[in-house]
Amino acid sequence: MNNKVLGTALSIALTVGTLINASAQKVYKEGYASYDTELRGNPATVNSYFTPDSSASVITFGAGNVKILSDAKRDYFAIILNIPVAGLKKAGIASAAEIEQAFAGLPSFTFTPTAETKVISGFNCKKVIAKEAKSGKSYDLWITNDISVPQSAIAPYYAAAGGFPIQYTSFQQGQEINITIKSVTEGKAPAGTYAIGSDFEKVSLEDLNSGQ
DSSP states (O other), X not given: OOHHHHHHHHHHHHHSOOOOOTTOSEEOSSEEEEEEEEETTEEXXXXXXXXXXEEEEEEEETTEEEEEEEETTSOOEEEEEEEGXXXXXXXXXXXXXXXXXXXXXXXXXXXXXXEEEEEEXXXXXXXXXXXXXXXXXXXXXXXXXXEEOOGGGOOGGGTTSSSEEEEXXXXXXXXXXXXXXXXXXXXXXXXXXTSOOTTSEEEEHHHHHHTO
C-alpha cells in the first residue's frame, strides 16, 4: 500500500461527522454512516461506525478492506489493512507526533448559514458556506439537524458547522472529493469492529506506510 492509500484512509477517518444541534430530532448513540468513494481509482464503500467513545471507518473494495480506528479524544489512531490477494493482514498504530501532524494539516473553516434548503438522502438539509482560512476558498456544505450523533463521529474541521454534514467536500492529500452520505443507521457494530484482530501484525504507522 502506498502513501496515497494511507492518506485517503486518514482523510476518511477524519471526514465523517459534525457537532449536532441540541434540538436535533433523532439521537443516535451507536450506529454508522454510509457513503461511496474510491480507493486508488477503484470504487469503494465506506461504513463509518461510531459510539460515544470510538469510531471505526471500514472501507471495502473488492475482497479487501481498510479499517481506521480512533477514539473520541482523537489521541489514538490506527489503520488496519486486510488485503487477501496480497496476503496482507497488518495494523499500523500512529504515534502522538503523527496524530499531531495529521491535525495540523487539516483545513480551518468559518461558516456562514444561508436560507437555502433541500432534501438529500431523505434528510432535511440547509446550505452553509464554508470558507477556508488559508486559501480563502469557499465550499458549499449541506447539513442536517434531523439527527444527533456522538462527537466521535464528527470531522474536526466541520465541528462548528451547526449540523451533521450530508453533502460536503472531503480533503485527501491536496485533492478535493465530493461526498454524499447515503444513510445513517442506528445499531451496534459487528463484533470486533473497534478492535485489532489477534491475527494481524502490529507495526508503527511509519512502517506500514513504508511497506515493512
